[in-house]
Amino acid sequence: MKQFFAFVEKEFYHIFRDKATMLIILLMPVVQVLIFGFAITTDIQNTEIGILDLSGTPDSRALVQKIDAGPYFQVTARISSTDQLESLFKKGDIKIALVIPPDFSDDMAMGQGTQVQLVTDASNPNEASIVNGYLQSIIGAYSLERYPGDAPKSTSIETRMLYNPQLKSAYTFVPGVIGLVLMLICTLMTSVSIVRERELGTMEALLVAPSKPICIIFAKTVPYFAVSLFNLLVIILLSIFAFDVPIRGSFLMFFLASITYIFTSLCLGIFISTVSRTQQIAMIISLMGLMLPTVLLSGLMFPIESMPAVLQGLSYLLPARWFIEMGRIIMIKGLGFGYIWMQWTILMGMAVVFLGLSVRGFKVRLT
Amino acid sequence: METSVVASLVSKSFGHGNHRVQALDGVSLRVGKGELFGIIGPDGSGKTTLFRILASLMLPDKGRAYIEDFDTVSQYRDIRKIIGYMPGRFSLYQDLSVEENLRFFATLFGSDIEKSYPDIRPIYRYLEPFRTRKAGKLSGGMKQKLALCCALIHAPKVLLLDEPTTGVDPVSRMEFWGMLDLLKAKGITVIASTPYMNEAMRCQRLCFLQNGKVVGCDTPENIRHAFPFKVFSVKSADKSRLLGDLRKFPACHACYPFGAYHHFYYKEGSLRMEELESYLASLQHEEIKIKESEPTIEDCFMNLMSQGGTDGN
Numbered sequence: 001m002k003q004f005f006a007f008v009e010k011e012f013y014h015i016f017r018d019k020a021t022m023l024i025i026l027l028m029p030v031v032q033v034l035i036f037g038f039a040i041t042t043d044i045q046n047t048e049i050g051i052l053d054l055s056g057t058p059d060s061r062a063l064v065q066k067i068d069a070g071p072y073f074q075v076t077a078r079i080s081s082t083d084q085l086e087s088l089f090k091k092g093d094i095k096i097a098l099v100i101p102p103d104f105s106d107d108m109a110m111g112q113g114t115q116v117q118l119v120t121d122a123s124n125p126n127e128a129s130i131v132n133g134y135l136q137s138i139i140g141a142y143s144l145e146r147y148p149g150d151a152p153k154s155t156s157i158e159t160r161m162l163y164n165p166q167l168k169s170a171y172t173f174v175p176g177v178i179g180l181v182l183m184l185i186c187t188l189m190t191s192v193s194i195v196r197e198r199e200l201g202t203m204e205a206l207l208v209a210p211s212k213p214i215c216i217i218f219a220k221t222v223p224y225f226a227v228s229l230f231n232l233l234v235i236i237l238l239s240i241f242a243f244d245v246p247i248r249g250s251f252l253m254f255f256l257a258s259i260t261y262i263f264t265s266l267c268l269g270i271f272i273s274t275v276s277r278t279q280q281i282a283m284i285i286s287l288m289g290l291m292l293p294t295v296l297l298s299g300l301m302f303p304i305e306s307m308p309a310v311l312q313g314l315s316y317l318l319p320a321r322w323f324i325e326m327g328r329i330i331m332i333k334g335l336g337f338g339y340i341w342m343q344w345t346i347l348m349g350m351a352v353v354f355l356g357l358s359v360r361g362f363k364v365r366l367t
Numbered sequence: 368m369e370t371s372v373v374a375s376l377v378s379k380s381f382g383h384g385n386h387r388v389q390a391l392d393g394v395s396l397r398v399g400k401g402e403l404f405g406i407i408g409p410d411g412s413g414k415t416t417l418f419r420i421l422a423s424l425m426l427p428d429k430g431r432a433y434i435e436d437f438d439t440v441s442q443y444r445d446i447r448k449i450i451g452y453m454p455g456r457f458s459l460y461q462d463l464s465v466e467e468n469l470r471f472f473a474t475l476f477g478s479d480i481e482k483s484y485p486d487i488r489p490i491y492r493y494l495e496p497f498r499t500r501k502a503g504k505l506s507g508g509m510k511q512k513l514a515l516c517c518a519l520i521h522a523p524k525v526l527l528l529d530e531p532t533t534g535v536d537p538v539s540r541m542e543f544w545g546m547l548d549l550l551k552a553k554g555i556t557v558i559a560s561t562p563y564m565n566e567a568m569r570c571q572r573l574c575f576l577q578n579g580k581v582v583g584c585d586t587p588e589n590i591r592h593a594f595p596f597k598v599f600s601v602k603s604a605d606k607s608r609l610l611g612d613l614r615k616f617p618a619c620h621a622c623y624p625f626g627a628y629h630h631f632y633y634k635e636g637s638l639r640m641e642e643l644e645s646y647l648a649s650l651q652h653e654e655i656k657i658k659e660s661e662p663t664i665e666d667c668f669m670n671l672m673s674q675g676g677t678d679g680n
Contacts, residue, residue: 006474010463017462201458205517208422208452209475210444364443366424 007219175327176300190269248334368399405570451518461503476521508539
């Protein structure tokens with residue numbers, strides 16, 4: 001046991017004394033959260049809208065006013081003909097346009113359904129559909145306000161966005177970023193630190209000592225486990241205070257999910273170290289083989305359901321996928337263990353497999 | 368003398384097919400308890416491989432090795448408890464201080480600095496002023512002393528030192544070998560390799576390794592006495608031309624540059640100094656100086672190497 005602690009202590013020295021490592025540990029989580037939070041946001045704010053009001057009545061002006069007043073849209077152009085519309089879109093001055101027909105007010109007065117036209121710049125389809133949705137819901141709210149109780153003449157769809165009614169992207173990315181950062185810290189750093197010992201020749205001195213492989217391996221994971229917990233805390237605090245992300249479910253449950261994920265990532269890191277001969281190889285496997293798929297396939301940025309079957313299958317292999325699912329279920333939906341047991345079990349299973357392979361693959365001799 | 372380390376017909380090769388390199392080819396050794404045993408040989412002669420196999424870090428392809436009667440393959444756990452091994456490459460943690468390194472390795476072997484202090488004190492006293500310095504910032508000599516301390520911290524019975532003084536200044540090298548004498552006096556078996564011949568002289572017995580084969584193994588005195596030639600040390604103004612001319616001389620068995628002089632080997636009785644002198648004078652060499660020399664261990668080494676080389680091919 002004393003040996004084990006000596007190992008752990010030594011490993012902490014390595015971490016604290018290497019400036020590059022410290023920089024990664026301290027800065028990476030913050031930078032990632034901020035990048036994902038601010039830059040890759042899909043939230044709608046002050047979207048430029050053009051208005052072609054052919055009706056020009058108090059009714060239509062009230063609608064435009066309502067759109068302009070909210071935080072989502074900003075009326076940047078009031079135009080008088082459809083020709084102008086196209087040039088505005090081409091110049092990129094507006095993202096969406098609302099066309100109010102001449103008989104808008106009359107139709108409303110007669111109590112029959114009325115139509116407005118939304119024209120959207122769909123060169124970025126994702127954004128277009130979100131902007132579209134926002135505007136529709138404002139218009140829907142407007143007509144409901146104007147004619148409460150009046151049964152709509154045609155079937156209308158009422159959409160309710162559960163758990164995240166404003167579709168804030170912060171809600172979805174926080175579990176994702178936690179998944180990404182922890183994966184990097186645990187997997188990349190653990191694997192590199194083990195391979196480094198082999199490259200620098202210090203493994204040669206370690207091996208001649210009568211220590212058990214499992215002792216060396218576990219001792220490697222402890223410091224990174226601690227570092228990961230610290231990072232977890234930083235990200236959670238940042239998400240709560242900078243992005244108002246709620247933790248609706250039990251904090252303890254989320255903690256359990258995170259610890260499990262950290263454990264799995266550490267085991268994966270150790271496993272990578274047993275198959276990589278140089279630090280570069282370990283880094284390439286961790287970055288190209290894990291980070292990229294984690295960003296693209298884990299559901300962090302793109303919905304898994306809309307991927308081709310092959311990629312969906314690939315995503316099953318990513319620990320981050322299961323963690324992100326758990327994170328969303330607990331943080332955003334506020335559900336308990338009954339809803340995450342499957343993901344949790346899968347992660348634990350992965351950890352056991354990686355650990356088993358690593359202990360078996362650990363070489364007690366030089367090759 | 369009781370036997371401490373045995374290697375019998377150990378062979379090891381690396382690589383595949385055409386790139387196969389025979390690192391060790393049937394090496395046999397027997398080292399007594401408390402002996403200071405030297406292994407010398409040119410780069411690539413298989414010294415490091417031999418050390419790794421003895422340290423149980425590598426498996427031999429053929430043959431067996433034993434340390435204190437433990438088999439290096441099947442009983443490697445027992446071996447790792449009783450050997451101290453210093454790899455050829457500095458293999459301590461550069462970012463840990465002298466004391467931290469020492470403490471770490473002590474704990475690793477289930478000991479501690481305080482308990483082992485009497486054992487390492489003669490060496491550690493050189494390091495003590497630099498206790499808090501990072502190992503990476505030590506001079507070459509200090510690094511090797513620290514590595515030796517770390518290898519000694521668990522009071523091993525057998526010490527395996529792979530080129531412990533390579534890249535170390537001459538004064539530190541002398542100190543280092545002084546330490547090995549102390550260890551030998553304590554009854555620790557020490558096997559060390561070195562590229563420096565003056566160090567090899569300090570070993571009780573020497574083993575010449577070449578192309579993975581043992582080409583000679585004896586005490587330094589016996590090796591020198593067994594040298595089959597007489598030696599002239601020859602010097603002139605034009606050293607490089609001199610070497611070629613000496614080698615062309617019919618009575619010359621071999622000739623190698625040794626610092627300021629060339630060592631000229633010849634069969635006893637086949638040549639008188641004056642003959643050589645007049646030969647060189649006829650070739651317009653100036654400031655010719657010839658003197659008779661005792662063969663050094665290096666002469667023996669060169670000779671064994673040239674024999675080994677012809678055998679090998």
